Amino acid sequence: MREARKRNGFTPTPIYIVAAKLNKTPKTALAGCQNAQPKCKLVRGFSLVEMMIAFAIIVIIFAAIVPQFRAIRNSWTCNEAKAETLQNGRVLAEHIARSLAAAKQIVAVSPDSSTNGFITFKDNNDVQKRYM
Numbered sequence: 001m002r003e004a005r006k007r008n009g010f011t012p013t014p015i016y017i018v019a020a021k022l023n024k025t026p027k028t029a030l031a032g033c034q035n036a037q038p039k040c041k042l043v044r045g046f047s048l049v050e051m052m053i054a055f056a057i058i059v060i061i062f063a064a065i066v067p068q069f070r071a072i073r074n075s076w077t078c079n080e081a082k083a084e085t086l087q088n089g090r091v092l093a094e095h096i097a098r099s100l101a102a103a104k105q106i107v108a109v110s111p112d113s114s115t116n117g118f119i120t121f122k123d124n125n126d127v128q129k130r131y132m
Helices: 002-007 015-022 048-101
Strands: 105-109 119-122 128-131
Touching: 048 119, 048 128
Parallel strands: none
Antiparallel strands: 105 119, 119 128
């Protein structure tokens, strides 16, 4: 195999020789050498106190934000209930208007002074109905 490489004009050179010629020591070139003195950077992590302070700040922020989300959700629920009640009132008013328009005869109506109003009518099948 060496002869085939020499015939093609290519002879592989170990990386530590190339690095010595260039006066550069790549990180992987001298990793296994005993003479190499690696230049280690001091990697500083977070201390426990720093982590506790960061956690405390996050808790304070969440304590300020969560009530706002709760208020928004309650407001949304209240507005949704109002809209549903309004829609139910519209449907009921339309149903009463259609029933009264198709009524054959209005039998009785509550007086104006009554707080519990009603209307009684007969439909096309002579069935008496009363809305209160």
